[in-house]
Amino acid sequence: MNEPVLLLLDNGNSRLKWAVWRRKGEISPGSPLVTEGKIDLLDLERVFADLPRPSRVLIANVVGPEAEEKLAAFVLGRWRLKPEFVCSQAQGFGVQIGYRKPESLGVD
Numbered sequence: 001m002n003e004p005v006l007l008l009l010d011n012g013n014s015r016l017k018w019a020v021w022r023r024k025g026e027i028s029p030g031s032p033l034v035t036e037g038k039i040d041l042l043d044l045e046r047v048f049a050d051l052p053r054p055s056r057v058l059i060a061n062v063v064g065p066e067a068e069e070k071l072a073a074f075v076l077g078r079w080r081l082k083p084e085f086v087c088s089q090a091q092g093f094g095v096q097i098g099y100r101k102p103e104s105l106g107v108d
Helices: 041-047 065-079
Strands: 005-011 015-022 027-029 056-061 084-086
Touching: 005 065, 041 065, 056 065
Parallel strands: 005 056, 056 084
Antiparallel strands: 005 015, 015 027
16 A cells, blocks of 8 residues: 555544545445544544554534534644645536535535
8 A cells, every 4th residue: 555545534413434546446445433523633544553644634614614624624734735725616427416505515
């Protein structure tokens, strides 16, 4: 697992789910972390202790700005990377969302 990888995080109200996407297109899910909406930095350290530095980190977060700040600080501190947060947009890939506030929808 020494090759560069893309780390994907999905932070929900009860669990943080994650997976590693390797260059060969192989996706390997990790064990979900039960969070109940609260990010614990020690839990993150334990979960990602053996993960080599990814080339990028993409995060979907529905919990709120405090969780986003903690996740960003963790990624920056651990791997010296600025994570990319993904969110719903009004349109893309030929699809248009009919909601007035598309950013309030979960990215999934």
